[in-house]
Amino acid sequence: MSPLRRFLRTPEAIAGAVFLAALFAVALAAPLFFPGDPQAIAGPALLPPFQDWSLPLGTDRLGRDVLAELFHGARTSLAVGLAAAAAALAVGAVIGTLAGFAGGLVDEVLMRITDAFQTVPAFLLALAFVSIVGPSLGVVVVAIALGAWTGPARVARAEVLSIRERDFVAGARVIGMHPLEIAFREVLPNALPPVMALSSVIVAAAILTEAALSFLGLGDPNRVTWGGMIAEGRAVLRTAPFLSIIPGVALVLTVLGVYLAGEGVVETTAMRRSLS
Amino acid sequence: MWVLSFGYESSFAPPSVLPDISPTRGVPNAAPKTWLSCQCCAMTRALILLRRRLVGSIFVLLIVVVGTFLLLEAAPGDAVDAYIVSTGGDAGMIELLRHRWGLDQSELTRLANYLWALLHLDLGQSVTFSRPIRDVILERLPTTLLLMGSATALSFGLGSALGIYAGARPGSFRDRFLSIGSLALYAVPGFWLGLVLIIVFAVDLRWFPIGGIESIASGKTGLDRAADIARHLVLPVSALGFIYLALYLRMMRAGMAEVWRQDFVLAARARGLSRQRIVLAHVARNALLPLVTMLGLQSAQMLGGSVVIESVFSVPGLGRLAQEAVAARDTPLLLGIILVSAVLVVIVNLLVDIAYAFLDPRVGASEAGA
Numbered sequence: 080m081s082p083l084r085r086f087l088r089t090p091e092a093i094a095g096a097v098f099l100a101a102l103f104a105v106a107l108a109a110p111l112f113f114p115g116d117p118q119a120i121a122g123p124a125l126l127p128p129f130q131d132w133s134l135p136l137g138t139d140r141l142g143r144d145v146l147a148e149l150f151h152g153a154r155t156s157l158a159v160g161l162a163a164a165a166a167a168l169a170v171g172a173v174i175g176t177l178a179g180f181a182g183g184l185v186d187e188v189l190m191r192i193t194d195a196f197q198t199v200p201a202f203l204l205a206l207a208f209v210s211i212v213g214p215s216l217g218v219v220v221v222a223i224a225l226g227a228w229t230g231p232a233r234v235a236r237a238e239v240l241s242i243r244e245r246d247f248v249a250g251a252r253v254i255g256m257h258p259l260e261i262a263f264r265e266v267l268p269n270a271l272p273p274v275m276a277l278s279s280v281i282v283a284a285a286i287l288t289e290a291a292l293s294f295l296g297l298g299d300p301n302r303v304t305w306g307g308m309i310a311e312g313r314a315v316l317r318t319a320p321f322l323s324i325i326p327g328v329a330l331v332l333t334v335l336g337v338y339l340a341g342e343g344v345v346e347t348t349a350m351r352r353s354l355s
Numbered sequence: 356m357w358v359l360s361f362g363y364e365s366s367f368a369p370p371s372v373l374p375d376i377s378p379t380r381g382v383p384n385a386a387p388k389t390w391l392s393c394q395c396c397a398m399t400r401a402l403i404l405l406r407r408r409l410v411g412s413i414f415v416l417l418i419v420v421v422g423t424f425l426l427l428e429a430a431p432g433d434a435v436d437a438y439i440v441s442t443g444g445d446a447g448m449i450e451l452l453r454h455r456w457g458l459d460q461s462e463l464t465r466l467a468n469y470l471w472a473l474l475h476l477d478l479g480q481s482v483t484f485s486r487p488i489r490d491v492i493l494e495r496l497p498t499t500l501l502l503m504g505s506a507t508a509l510s511f512g513l514g515s516a517l518g519i520y521a522g523a524r525p526g527s528f529r530d531r532f533l534s535i536g537s538l539a540l541y542a543v544p545g546f547w548l549g550l551v552l553i554i555v556f557a558v559d560l561r562w563f564p565i566g567g568i569e570s571i572a573s574g575k576t577g578l579d580r581a582a583d584i585a586r587h588l589v590l591p592v593s594a595l596g597f598i599y600l601a602l603y604l605r606m607m608r609a610g611m612a613e614v615w616r617q618d619f620v621l622a623a624r625a626r627g628l629s630r631q632r633i634v635l636a637h638v639a640r641n642a643l644l645p646l647v648t649m650l651g652l653q654s655a656q657m658l659g660g661s662v663v664i665e666s667v668f669s670v671p672g673l674g675r676l677a678q679e680a681v682a683a684r685d686t687p688l689l690l691g692i693i694l695v696s697a698v699l700v701v702i703v704n705l706l707v708d709i710a711y712a713f714l715d716p717r718v719g720a721s722e723a724g725a
Contacts, residue, residue, distance in 0.1 A: 091535065194411070195418035197652075198697045202659025203677060207689050210681040211430045287544050291663045294546050295678055309547055320554045327547035334542035342538075 085347040092343020098336035106153040113147035117303050121147070125319050139308070139322050140315055149329055151303040155216070156333060160286035162220045167227035167281055172267060172274050174228070175235025179270075180243055180262040190236070193229045201226025205288060209297045216299045219292060223285045230281070231274045238270035279341020283334045290330055305330050401712035408708055412701045419697045423690040424469050428462070430686040438482065478691040483683040488691040492673065496695070498568055499672035501584075502591060502665070503657050507650065509596030511603055515646055518607025522642070523634045525612050534608065537601035545660050549594035549667035556590060563590050566669040591668040595660055599653060603646055610642030617641075644715055651707035655700045 086092055109117075121134060121144040128137040128145070136145040178189040196204075205222035212218045242248065243266060251261045292298055293306035305326040312322025435452045438444075444452075453459045460468075472479070478488035521533040557565040564570070569584050614620060615638060623633050662674035669675065673692060680689040 191411070191414050192418055194415045195422065195697075198415055198655065198700050199419055199422075199693055200655045200659035200662075200696050200700070202656075202662055203693050203696055206662065206677060206681060207426060207686075207693060210684070210689065211426055211686060283542065290544050291546055294544075294663065295666065295681070297681065306544075306546075309550065313550060316550065316554060317558055320558075323547070323550050324554075327544065327551070330544055330547065331539070331542050334544075335539055338538050338542060 083347075086343050089343050089346070091339045092347070095336045095339025095341075095343060098332060099340050102153055102157065102333055102336065105150055106157050109147075109150035109154055113144070113150055117147040117151040118143060125315065127319070128321055128325070136325060137321065139311055140319075145308075145322070145325060148303045148308055149305075149326060152305040152308060152326065153329070153333075155299075155302050155304045156286050156289060156330070159216065159220055159223070159289040160282045160337075163223035163227065163285040163289070164278055164282040166220060166224035167285070168231050168274060168278060170224065171228040171231025171233075172235045172271065173263075175232040175237075175274070176239050176262055176267045176270060178232070179236040179239030180258070180266055186236075189232075193232050196226070197229045199226075202288060202291065205292060206295070206297065209292060214297050214299055216302065219289060219297075219299065222292070223288045226288070227281050227285060231277055234277060235267075235270050235274050238273055239266055242266050242269050276345045279337050279344070282341075283337045286330070286334055286337070397713045397716075401709045404708050404712050405705060408705055412705065416697060416701060419694065420470060420473060421466070423693055424466050427469075427686060427690055440482075473694070478694070479687045481685055481688045481691075483679065483685045483688065488688050491676065491688065492691060492695050495671060495673045495676045498670060499658075499661055499665070499674060502588065502595065502661055502670060502672060503654075505588060505592040506595035506599070506661075507653075507657060509592060510599040511646070511650060513596075514600040514603025515607045515643065517600075518604040519611070519634065519639045521604065522608040522611030522615075522638070523630075525608075525615060530608070533604065537604045540597060541601035541605075543598060545594055545598045546663040546667050548597065549591065549664055552590045552594055553667070563587075566667075568670050568672075587670075591664050591670055594667070595657070595664045598660065599657065602653065603649065606646055606649060607639070607642055610645055611638050614638045614641045644711070647707060647711055647714065651704040654703040655696070658696045658699065 086096075120142040122131065122138050122142050124138060124140055124142040126134055126138040126142075129135065130137065134144050134146070136149065139145060139148070174189055174193070178186045178193075204226050205219075208222040208225060209218055212222075239262075248261060248265060251265050252258075256265075289298070289304065290306035290309070293304035294310045296307075296310065298304045298307050308326040309323045312319065312324075312326070316323060435449055435458060438452065439449060458465065476489060478492070480486070481488045481491050484491050517533055517537075521530045524530055553565055556562045564587050566587075568587050569575075569580065570587075573580075573583065575583050620633060620637055623637050628637075658674070661672065662677050664670070665672045665674035666678045673696070677689060677692045680686075680692065
């Protein structure tokens with residue numbers, strides 16, 4: 080059975096994939112449906128959902144359209160999640176490959192640095208980094224990646240340790256390839272599948288971290304974020320709980336979609352073999 | 356996952372005689388009765404392990420210190436700027452202070468000074484609180500430890516119990532239900548779960564207080580006070596614990612699924628043991644060990660999670676202090692919190708290693724037996 084057909088046989092994976100596809104569509108279509116500034120005032124303040132059909136999800140404390148904010152927030156969540164995960168996977172794969180392939184002192188030093196990053200709570204590190212450098216989208220991405228690259232690095236190193244003993248690596252040495260060329264052109268591509276299998280977990284964690292950072296007021300102030308919307312709604316938690324609940328539900332569904340689709344991919348492809 | 360190198364020990368032969376099998380997962384409990392009686396060897400193994408880990412931990416902490424120093428350097432302004440902002444002073448005084456505090460020296464000298472101060476447990480002065488950072492942190496630490504300890508107990512206890520329940524019958528309805536349910540729970544942001552709990556249990560039902568650690572000026576003492584604190588902790592502990600519960604549930608379940616395939620389970624079945632006994636004494640018991648490792652790895656994440664939970668419930672702990680430090684731009688205080696958390700994580704991991712040596716007779720046995 081082909082991996083795709085196996086993927087289509089697991090209902091959870093399909094649900095995850097469908098939801099993610101819808102989310103991407105929403106993120107891409109946000110400027111079409113809601114052109115202009117989503118943070119502009121659109122109607123009376125604190126309008127409850129399902130009252131006025133031009134503002135289906137109501138308005139927040141300042142009269143901003145919740146649905147428009149939700150759409151634009153999807154863009155931020157996805158952009159930060161994917162960028163941070165890509166950065167973490169790339170850095171992790173490179174460092175893991177270097178450590179595993181070089182061995183000796185290089186390995187020892189790189190792995191102790193990895194230990195150090197795992198010892199510091201990732202969220203505190205992100206908090207400190209953003210508060211020192213200043214909140215912007217790029218800084219948030221780097222801050223999240225700082226705490227997320229260690230997992231991929233460990234997996235890549237373990238994989239490289241077994242790959243470097245194979246015959247084709249010895250062959251590459253014999254024909255006189257530079258060790259760095261062997262490491263990155265021969266070994267790294269072969270070590271990637273189990274590293275990539277971590278990507279769904281890392282994307283999900285990155286989305287959650289971004290939400291928590293913007294909940295604490297450390298997101299990019301010029302962008303709508305779901306975490307920021309929840310923080311905003313918190314001020315009127317007693318009178319208008321929907322303002323905190325709606326973006327939270329969007330977050331849960333997004334992260335769940337990433338998990339389910341990711342699990343489906345891992346389970347139906349060859350990645351599973353190298354994982355276990 | 357398996358950072359430790361395992362030797363192989365049995366009650367029949369010294370470890371060196373046996374071939375060096377490196378077991379990966381769910382190895383049958385080789386000597387179920389004998390190792391419990393052998394407390395002294397467990398002690399030796401724990402000590403050997405501790406010694407080896409301590410050396411590594413010191414290096415790791417040194418790297419963390421250098422990292423926080425670099426972050427401190429990268430932050431705009433220095434201690435003198437912060438001091439002058441709060442007290443006022445002229446340019447001459449700034450020069451004088453920079454010189455007296457050693458801030459006009461080279462970076463390496465300053466790093467050495469920083470290390471020297473840390474060795475004397477001096478984390479510097481907090482501008483926001485006008486007090487030594489160490490004192491501020493020590494004051495907040497017990498609350499966070501209480502919160503984290505309770506949340507860990509909740510997630511580990513309930514998570515592994517539900518994991519055993521799901522893993523007892525792999526592939527059954529309850530297994531699938533709990534797997535999906537735990538995944539959904541794992542997708543919930545902790546701070547949002549906290550807010551939802553507040554809406555339901557504090558605002559609507561009024562069962563629990565909305566935040567804080569105890570009733571202000573209630574004059575309660577002794578058991579009354581403990582009960583009051585417990586009532587305040589129910590919601591934050593649930594919010595923090597339920598998120599990580601999913602992790603233990605899934606690990607337990609996955610571990611049990613592996614162990615079910617082992618030959619010794621088949622042997623236990625062939626001996627005609629009851630299903631319940633096989634599940635609890637053979638399968639679950641062997642799948643439990645990786646969860647103990649997770650306990651240590653998870654402590655760093657739990658600390659990070661408590662930052663948000665504490666600020667949602669206004670619990671005056673270390674996490675809330677971190678957020679206050681960010682709001683007040685008190686970088687030295689924030690980095691002090693990071694250092695203390697790193698030390699805390701190292702200590703938790705050392706404790707987990709020791710527990711592991713007592714739980715698993717194979718850990719450290721290769722060195723102890725040699």
